[in-house]
Amino acid sequence: MKIQRVTVTPIAFRDPPLLNASGIHEPYALRSIIEIESDNGYIGLGESYGDAPALAIQQQLQAQLIGLDPFNLNQLRAIVQATVAANGTRSIAGAELAPGSHASKAVSNAYSAFEVAFLDLQAHALNLPLVDLLGGAVRDEIPFSAYLFFKYAQHIDSPYKPDSWGEALDAEQIVGQARRMIETYGFKSIKLKAGALDPEHEVACIKALKEAFPGYPLRIDPNANWSLETAVRMAELLGDDLQYYEDPTPGLENMAELHRRTGLQLATNMVVTDFDEFRRSVALNSVQIVLADHHYWGGLRDTLALAKMCQTFGLGVSMHSNSHLGISLMAMAHVAAAVPNLDYxxxxxxxWQEPDEEVVKGGKLPIVDGCVKITRAPGLGLELDHDQLGKLHDQYLSCGIRQRDDVQQMRRYQPQWQTVKPRF
Incomplete structure (x- = not known):
């Protein structure tokens, strides 16, 4: 079996005006959809970053993968490494919030994009679910958390009809957002994206969520936008309200000192984003929970290696997310299904993604009782809807966005907005 076609299609889909530490989401999120077809008719799918630097590398790799054996992942990695080395990389705005867009992650980012598609193709050829190539499922229902954001009611200049979620800037609105998300999807835990508004206000919103949803595990994620002293002060206000405290302050050293001073469980997708940072974090005891992300950790099998290392060093494991569609969600679900020590x-x-903007047949994947269920269907269990793919590709061509820039978008609301880290 050899690869005979590789197609990388950039797409754009509507993204709500969600606030974060760098500013605000732009009206459209960018992704790439990858198809790999073998000479005996099987197709593997992948989904990855669609920002210009990542997309350029993916497109350069297309022709080089023709004729490869899709089971030879070492050869895939070598080709990716050589391509990145020959072309160089640069980081883009927002890379601190989306580590996969950081130049240091170019190899693992590009390798992962194609590794998922290679594994999906392998599994189709073997008539097995992809999880079986990762060691088999220890669970077939993968729990996810309600992911709340402070947000505006609509984007500036109204590029399209406002989303149905409305404004969420105060505690009552955040509780309403959580209630709708829980009633719709059955989530059993709640995460609040913070680092955007006054820290005391954000903590007050956590207090309101605790009162409204007693017994629900709560998390807050300021995306390292709080100084160490602010993070300590907020920890005192939060007390035992949190299941874990995610990236409140920047840097391995600050996180280690925060844990020493508060004893709180600290989670990260910002200070431990590769295996070298993992090693240094263990030495410092900076974090107690690593939020994996196969898109920039080097794919599904490297994510399994990360989970095993967490088990070895007594660290918890969960998963990080950026704006994505169903192929990424199902890839996350398959690797999560194979991780025995998925703790959270x-x-x-x-x-947050609109129901009419999914690219897989059948539309948006169901989340029931807070879980995504994997089946025994071959591969990821997904097929592309090429009409939808074409629609979102046309949207990419017309939207004018080529790389995420939350800072510049915020300056459309507040012209004097400056990047300050930490801000509070």
């Missing part, structure tokens, strides 16, 4: 419900932005 995973993150996902999927509820």
């Amino acid at each position: 419900a995973c993150d996902t932005h999927y509820p």
